[in-house]
Amino acid sequence: GENVEQHPSTLSVQEGDSAVIKCTYSDSASNYFPWYKQELGKRPQLIIDIRSNVGEKKDQRIAVTLNKTAKHFSLHITETQPEDSAVYFCAATLNTGGFKTIFGAGTRLFVKA
Amino acid sequence: DVKVTQSSRYLVKRTGEKVFLECVQDMDHENMFWYRQDPGLGLRLIYFSYDVKMKEKGDIPEGYSVSREKKERFSLILESASTNQTSMYLCASSLSPSTKETQYFGPGTRLLVL
Numbered sequence A: 001g002e003n004v005e006q007h008p009s010t011l012s013v014q015e016g017d018s019a020v021i022k023c024t025y026s027d028s029a030s031n032y033f034p035w036y037k038q039e040l041g042k043r044p045q046l047i048i049d050i051r052s053n054v055g056e057k058k059d060q061r062i063a064v065t066l067n068k069t070a071k072h073f074s075l076h077i078t079e080t081q082p083e084d085s086a087v088y089f090c091a092a093t094l095n096t097g098g099f100k101t102i103f104g105a106g107t108r109l110f111v112k113a
Numbered sequence B: 001d002v003k004v005t006q007s008s009r010y011l012v013k014r015t016g017e018k019v020f021l022e023c024v025q026d027m028d029h030e031n032m033f034w035y036r037q038d039p040g041l042g043l044r045l046i047y048f049s050y051d052v053k054m055k056e057k058g059d060i061p062e063g064y065s066v067s068r069e070k071k072e073r074f075s076l077i078l079e080s081a082s083t084n085q086t087s088m089y090l091c092a093s094s095l096s097p098s099t100k101e102t103q104y105f106g107p108g109t110r111l112l113v114l
Helices: none
Strands: A004-008 A010-014 A019-025 A032-038 A045-051 A056-059 A062-067 A072-077 A086-095 A099-103 A106-110 B003-006 B010-013 B019-025 B030-036 B042-048 B062-068 B073-078 B087-094 B109-113
Touching: A004 A086, A010 A019, A019 A106, A032 A062, A032 A106, A045 A056, A045 A062, A072 A086, A086 B042, A099 B042, B003 B087, B010 B019, B019 B030, B019 B087, B019 B109, B030 B062, B030 B073, B042 B062, B042 B073, B073 B087
Parallel strands: A010 A106, B010 B109
Antiparallel strands: A004 A019, A019 A072, A032 A045, A032 A086, A056 A062, A062 A072, A086 A099, A086 A106, B003 B019, B019 B073, B030 B042, B030 B087, B062 B073, B087 B109
């Protein structure tokens, strides 16, 4: 089955610096890769996603890149702010009739003011 | 605005009890999911359903069952609760897979099994 590995598990950056979180997946049939942000005590919410026919997508300070050949994708946050502090989850989705989504273990991002 | 609700925010049960966790979504979504969230393990898929009365096992279905009798409601059942099922349980739903797969999460149920 699909397996998603996410690194690092914890990331600490200074406000204004960039943060990069990397994920790899195992099933080449995965075709949709969302990223979710979970603030402390709150539910995960989608922040950006990318499909397998696109190599890069950007939305203001966040961007995601996808390398299908290498089966890895990354989240880039530029000009980090304290409110970016949260747990970030990557995921890979397979179409098995319904959409089965496998999540990475999460990255806890701390942005120091 | 999509709304996903879960029947309880906090639940305390004893070992061996049968536990029902309910999830309701109000956006006519076809897909519904149950995850458990544990520190360092992320979100692990227990079961999901892509239609009424349809269900598929996720990665950790052992000790759990599910029921989807109506489109808006997806129930997770712990037949005989055990202490290793103490966890945060998150329900999610998504629209038809032919359009968009964004998952919308409920607030979570923190279950403690004593």
